[in-house]
Each structure stands twice: as C-alpha cells, then as structure tokens.
Amino acid sequence: MPKTVIITGACGFIGHHVVEHFLLNTDFNLVILDKLTYASKGYERLRSAEILNNSRVRVFSVDLAHPISEGLQQEIGNVHIIIHMAANSHVDHSIEFPVDFIHNNVMSTVQVLEYARTLKHLERFFYFSTDEVFGPPINNTGYKEWDRHKPTNPYSASKSAAEQICMGYENTYKLPIMICNVMNVFGERQLYEKFIPICIRKILHGETIDIHCYPGCEKIGTRFYIHARNVAAAVLFLLQHGKVGDKYNITGEREVSNLEMAQFIAKVMKKPLHYELTDTASQRPGHDASYCLDGSKMEQMGWKLPVNFEESLTKTIEWTLENQEWLEKFNYKRGRTHLIAKAKTITWTTNPTLEGQPPALATSGNNWFTTGTIPISWSTTRYVIDAKISAARATTFISFRDSIGIIVV
C-alpha cells in the first residue's frame, strides 16, 4: 500500500522539486498544503512541472498558521510522513515585517505539529530548516548538526525557534521528528528575488549587479549552493536512512563567492558582466556574508550528490533563459492585503533622487482607487501606497508598470 506523504509549502520553489522527485522515484501519494503566498506564484510551478494534474497529487490551499480544520483532516485521511517546508523565506521581508513573518513561520510549525499529534500512523515528521540558524561561520569551520544556533535576523530566528519547538514535541509527545539544515538552494522556477535569477536578469539587460561583501569590502561574500533536485534526493535518502530525533546537514558541493557565481552565469550566457562590490554586511544588518555547514554526517551514511554543481547550474541558467517569465518581478502583499496589484492601467512616476519625499503618482485609464486620498509613504527600498480599493474590484488583478514593491491595504 503506497504511503501518504504531506509536503507543506510545495507550491513553492524547493517543495515542488521534492514533489517532482518523489513522483519519479517513489510510489507515494502526495498531499500538498500551501497558503499560496506571493512566493508560491499560485499553482504555476505545479502546472509548469506537470504535477498539478497527476492523480497521485492532491493540493489544498490552507494557511497552516491556523489549526487544520476537521473537514480537511477528514479529506486528507491517513498520513505516514509529513515534510514541513512551508515558511516565509525572504530575509529582507523578515527584517521589514518581523512580527507577521515570525508568527507565520512559528505558528505554522506549531499547528502542523498539533495536527501530527492526532495521526495514528505517522512514521516521520521531517522539518526543513536552513544553515542560517547557525549564523556566520567562525574561522571558516562548518557547523555540525547539534552545534549552538546563533540566528542573526528574524527569518533565521523564526526557523531556529521552529526547530526547537519540533525537538520539544519529539521529547514530550514522542513525535517521530527529524530535522535537516540546508544550504543555499538553486534550480528551475526559483523566485525572481533570489541571487541567481537576479544575476540572469541583470546580465540579460546589461545592468549592474551588486556583489555583497564583508565589511569594508575586504572580502567577497560566499555561499554553498545545492540544486533543488539534489535536495529532494537528500530528503528521500534521509527518510530511508535517517534516525528519528536526529538532525542532518544537507550541504552544497563547494563554496562559491558571489562574484564567481555572477561570472559563471555571464560566461554561460556569453554576455558581459557589470558589477559593483557592496558592503552589505555593514549597510544592512541581518545580512550575513557567509554560512558554512559540515556535511560529514550524511557522507558517512553513504550520501552522494546525484547531480554535479556546474552541470546543474548550467542547466538551470539555460532553462531560465528559455522560460524568461520566471525572471519577471511582481509585487507582494502583506497583512490585510486582499490583492496583489500588478499592471498597466496606472502610470507611476518616480524619481529616485527625491530621497525622503513621496514619489509622484498619477492614475490613468481606470481609476482603481475609490477615494482621492492616497497617503503615500516613502522608503528607500520600496514605495508603500495605502489605498482603498473598492470591494467590487478587490478580486481583480491589475498590474503596475514597474517592479516597485507595493502594498495595497
């Protein structure tokens, strides 16, 4: 009898690769639970990877920060494995909206754990965490699984908190918890706001790429990268070989500096690279220049990365160039927002030299705003518009001309 596996957050980037891998390499029946945030792009990844209509996949849109309703529990039925990946994952957003962000990541974990407690046949509860919980490395030494956590921003703090809560449930309620800490993931259908898609887009348009560095730009920041399909294979390996109550580091093949990564992408694209070194670590507290994990535990268990770094990166770049809709930016919503605003009917004029002053905003064509009063506040990274949208139009998709993040309350 095939096992039923819940994968939370699988409309997202890594999750949909895990679903794809499991469909090809197991007989599992898969249940996707996802709240469809802006980062999910709706069902677009599931559609693009031809997962959505697979008879072994069922998808439910649900906010896991709330208790899973009885009706949904009934609908899902027996569950053998839960892989909990749902989370907000963008560090900048966590710095800007820490309360919503932490609430989402911690409460969704608590509610999924509470649901897990009701399951009679649960064999594994697999919590998907990040290398960022350990903070930057000391003397370039990779952290081992049970080393202390030292998160440096609300995102990594929320992931660390969720890990601790999982372990608390493992001890108290004997839930079959397993945790993995994963390095920087890349692959097809990654969201436009991550470094590799940003590099591809900017190189394509001849724009300058910011290369994040250590304080004083003395050293360029680095990451260990791993392709999402390697991650998916590692998750399956751990379900087969890992121990309940233990933690595992899923590590990238080798360390790549931000500049090396941009150069590699430009080389594959056969285009010139324009870049500028930026001192992110000093200018933007909460942004670490490097992370490092020790991968020896999984190696000793016999784990090997199935796909090589250069090959998987080249394929990802080529795929993205053929599917450029994945490079398109869009606006994100927050809190009480009922609409992601997108489009052409509003003319939006900005002058970046007007630091500290609101940008001019003119509407043309349809007037989407019900009142003439549109308080506009300015931030250096994002223009924030508080506008009242007529209830009748709240479900309509509109789009703004540019990629400036916009919040419609």
Ligand SMILES: NC(=O)c1ccc[n+]([C@@H]2O[C@H](COP(=O)([O-])OP(=O)(O)OC[C@H]3O[C@@H](n4cnc5c(N)ncnc54)[C@H](O)[C@@H]3O)[C@@H](O)[C@H]2O)c1
């Ligand atoms: N991307 C990386 O490099 C990386 C590295 C290590 C760990 N992680 C972790 O992997 C997981 C997946 O990351 P990703 O890059 O695929 O992120 P993603 O943003 O692409 O996907 C996350 C998904 O979770 C869903 N989600 C968020 N909150 C939810 C909630 N309350 N209820 C239901 N669904 C919710 C979103 O709708 C989205 O589809 C996250 O837990 C992240 O912390 C990511």
